[in-house]
Amino acid sequence: YVILFRYLASGCTFTELHYTYRIGISTASKIVKEVCKAIWMVLRVECIPTPTREMWKSIASDFETIAYFPHCIGAVDGKHIRLTCPFRSGSMYFNYKDYYSVVLMAVAYCRYKFVFVDVGSFGKDCDSSIFKRSCLWQSIESNTQSQPEEKCLPGTESPKVPYFFVGDEAFGLHRHLLRPFGETHLTFEKRISNYRLCRARRYVECAFGILSNKWRIFHRPLNVEPNFAVDIIKACTVLHNFVRDRDGFLIDDTATITALDDLPQEHVIRGGISANTIRTxxxxxxxxDVGSVPWQMSRI
Structure with missing residues (x-):
């Protein structure tokens, strides 16, 4: 474990481990790979458990009280983990940022922890396609995921709104995935909505930042085979959640929502609500009055 944590936390190479611990380079590589696999197998169930309905409700409650964004069950985004050029990979790992990578697709929430991770997609793939192929999204579309039931927004009586993830403009709009408005000349209401969505979505970006600064192996290209890189990334995501659980989380929740008001009834649609209507x-x-926060006017 000393060799593994030195490798992950300092971002050193196997050659540096060879000189520091007087072991062979191949031996250091084998130790890191085997321990990474063991960490994922042993800690994954404890640190990144399969979400249940009660877990989704707890996450939504955190987003409502901390980020002031009700009905949100996670912020989703992809992070490109830099690789040295894999042997005979062609352009499969070459991304739009002009370097080789594999993608870490993750869903995070207000505690800066990962709820779901999908590791190993080619760098050339877009975030939306990767997320749609994930087992989490497929379970949502097939109605096998135990999501909370639709209900009205806080302080309103209608309509009932489903729970959803929030993402950036790389993702497609869906009943269970909200993205910001993308027009160039936005109305006042749309700019406020984009700001509030950005506040909820930032938690996955912050989680990625904490991950890469805690495990500084991500500050340089991983000079290993893609499958080995996947093992390293999986181990780091599990260790990230483990450290967050150990250190705990404190937040000074100062803003409040006190007034009550109902939404206009023209938003009610019989037979279900479309994704565009939910965003509206x-x-x-x-x-x-019921959904605004005091500082939002000064942020747009």
Whole structure:
């Protein structure tokens, strides 16, 4: 474990481990690989458990009280983990940022912990395609995921709104995935909505930042085979959650929502609500007395 943590936390190479611990380079590589696999197998169930309905409700409650974004069950984004050029890989790992990588697709929440991770997609793939292929999204579309039931937004009586993830403009709009408005000349309500969504989405970006600064192996290209890189990334995500659980989380929750108001009834659609309508509901909600926060006017 000393060799593994030295490798992950300092970002050193196997050659440096060879000189520091007087072991062979191949031996150091084998130790790191085997321990990474063991960490993932042993700690994954404890640190990144399969989400249950109660877990989703707890996450949504955190987003509502900490990020002031109700019905959100996670912020989703992809992070490109830099690789040295894999042997005979062609352009499969070459991404739009002009370097080789594998993608860490993750869903995080307000405690800066990962709820779900999908590791190993080619660097050339876009975030939206990777997430749609993930087992989490497929379980949502097939209605096998135990999500909370639809309910009204806090302080309102109608309509009932489903729970969803939030993502950036790389993702497609869906009933269970909200993205910001992408037009160039946005109305006041849409700018407020984008700001509030950005506040909720930032938690996955911050989680990636904490991950890469705690495990500084991500500050340089991984000079290993892609499958080995996947093992390293998986181990680091599990260790990230383990450290977050150990250190705990404190937040000074100062802003409050006190007024109550109902949404306009024209948003109610019989037979279900479309993704665009859900986004419009939140756009209206965030500028109402019940859904606004005191500081949002100064942020746009």
């Amino acid at each position: 509901i939140f756009c209206t909600y965030f500028v109402s």
